[in-house]
Amino acid sequence: MSRERSKGIVGIFILVTVLFFVFLIFAFYTVSQLKQTTSMGEGLMDSKSAPIAVIPIENEIMESKKVVEMLFAAEEDKEIKAIILRIDSPGGAVAPTQEIYEEVRRIDKKKPIYASFGTVAASGGYYIGAATRKIWANAGTLTGSIGVIMQMADLSELFAWAKYKQETIKAGRYKDIGNPGRPMTEEERAFLTTLLAGTHKQFMDDISAVRKDRLKKDITELAQGQIFHGYEAKELGLVDEVGSLWQAGRAIHKEMKLEGKFALRYMKPARKKFSLSEFLQDTEDTLSFIKNKVETKTTPAYLFKP
Structure with a gap:
């Protein structure tokens, strides 16, 4: 093999390696931006010294870590006097939704937490909002969908x-519940129905724990998966006021008699220092994230969502 040909092969190998790493960096950055919770109003009336913090909860709720970290940061910051959860979510997985709910309830005893609903606050999104002491929704906000759902496919035919x-x-006879290769048995259907009924009761109990005296109808009547717009939700006692995030912020600022000009402080997830090991782990997580998005899941989805 000639020297020129060897150099050409080495050059191609280096070029392919560089392009591969560029692709990984691009994919990591793109997916990080997609997964990172941001606020629609970020930068508008945003002040680092404002006494009212805004914590965004957007898209499907599949993990609780970032939201809970922002809650902790707002809790510990002595300059922050109140917190608004800006919720724009159709719901998500059961466990992380309940984790966020519990932390909101705990922190609210020391520092008031309110909710402002954006385009949609359904199922798990509403669940979290119900943990706060007062809820604002826009007139057209899709609100409610109080229920639990589990979906799977029978692909046997x-x-x-x-x-x-x-x-x-x-x-274990229940170990392959949701197996797409066979129909579900009546025993399995009854088992899963009982499981969801128990989780549904938890959902209703947690809403009632905060809003029982404000609901205009029995919680079981309101928790059949219906979706209401903002005005209907207010009439039923599912929300307290019809108004935007900034209307909510101004009302809180006035009610608490906070000093200075009204402004909101948008919280962001903490940024980590770069390390090669974490970069490689994040790269693996990114590839797994992409893979999961394009794969069809066959395991039962156990979710608070419409």
Whole structure:
């Protein structure tokens, strides 16, 4: 092999390696931006010294860490006198929603927490809002959808048509509930229905713990998965006021008799210092995130969402 050809191969290898790392960096940055919670109003009336903090809760709620970290930061900051949760979410997974709810309830005993609903505050999004002492919703905010859902697919006929044969080995008769290769049994359906009914009761109990005296109808009547617009939600006692984030902020500023000009402080997740090990881990998480988005999930989805 000639020297020129060897140099060419090495050059191509270096170029491919560089392009690969550029792609990884780009993918990591892009997905981080997609996953990072941001506020629609960020930069507008945003002051680092404002006594009212705004914590955004947006998109599907699949983890609690970032929101809880922002709650902790607002709790510990002595200059912050009140917190507004800016919720624009259709709901999400059960456990992280409940974790955020519990932290809101705890912190609210020491520092008042309010909620402002954006385009949608449904299911888990409403669940978190119900933990606060007062809720503002816009007139057109899609509100409510109080319920729990679990979805899976029976692909057995498709598998038979495609002559695809699935083999399952399990220990425990419920271990493969949701297996797309076979229909669900009546025993399994009853088991999952009981499971969801228990979680649904937790949802209703947690809402009632804060809003029982404000609800105009029995919680079981309001918790059948219905979605209401802001005015309906107010009439039913699911929210307290119809108004925007800034109307809520001004009302809180006046009610608490806070000093200085009204402004809001938008909280952001803490930024970590760069380290190679964390970068590699984040890269792996990014690739997994992309993979999960394009794959069809066959496990039961256990969610607070419409």
